[in-house]
Amino acid sequence: MKEAEWLVQDGVIHEKEDIYYLTLEELREVVKTNKLDYDIIVKQKEKHKLNEKLTPPRVMTSDGEIIIGKYKRENLPEGAIAGLAVSSGVIEGRARVISNMEDAVLESGDILVTSFTDPSWTPLFVSIKGLVTEIGGLMTHGAVIAREYGLPAVVGVENATKLIKDGQRIRVNGTEGYIEIL
Structure with a gap:
């Protein structure tokens, strides 16, 4: 510099x-x-x-192969958005759709909805009460930190940042792995 x-x-x-x-x-x-x-x-x-402006694929192998597919789920509530359950619990609150950590303005009790998280996002977990990410699995950053903080979390939710609007009330079911827009 x-x-x-x-x-x-x-x-x-x-x-x-x-x-x-x-x-x-x-x-x-x-x-x-x-x-x-x-x-x-x-x-x-x-x-x-x-x-x-590019959206990374939800799953990519180490060889660069892009894996696509749908969750095979039954008995989801009508209109529910399926994902992967990574931290149990059910919570309702205001969705905060954040694309850049630097732009995050969260109030206590908000539910963070984003493409992915990395260690720089960790301070935000103190004030949120739930997490939804488009990319992730059981061992990704957001999933691990959500479990450590006891926050319900669903990851691998395709197009979550487009389907869920900033400020909407949502319910995150981290036990069953889905989100409902209320």
Whole structure:
């Protein structure tokens, strides 16, 4: 980042974060020559914006094979959204659909609905009372932390962030593995 500050001061890049759009080899060359074709950064930023709009598959093997399928479930309440039960309990509350942890505004008792969680999301678990994720299994981050905190959780819920609207009242059944929109 110190190199980035110098490159900004020299007018080679516009902002420090521009270096994130360069490969290590490109960055070395820029630092060495103090020159850059700024189109490289513009193109990488455009590519990054396109990649942000992609939705990762729910299941992918280590070989890159995408596995698709439906849950074979019977006796679900009408209109229920099926997923994988990973932390038992049933809870009702306001759904908070969050795509970026940095944008999270949660009140005590909200139910977090998101694509996935990783360790950076852990502080949010203190105030929520349930979890729904689009991606995940029994040993994924959200599932493990939900069990540790005793929060009902359902993961692997395809299109959860599209089917559940921010602010809706929902019921999460972490014992049976489904969500109901109330």
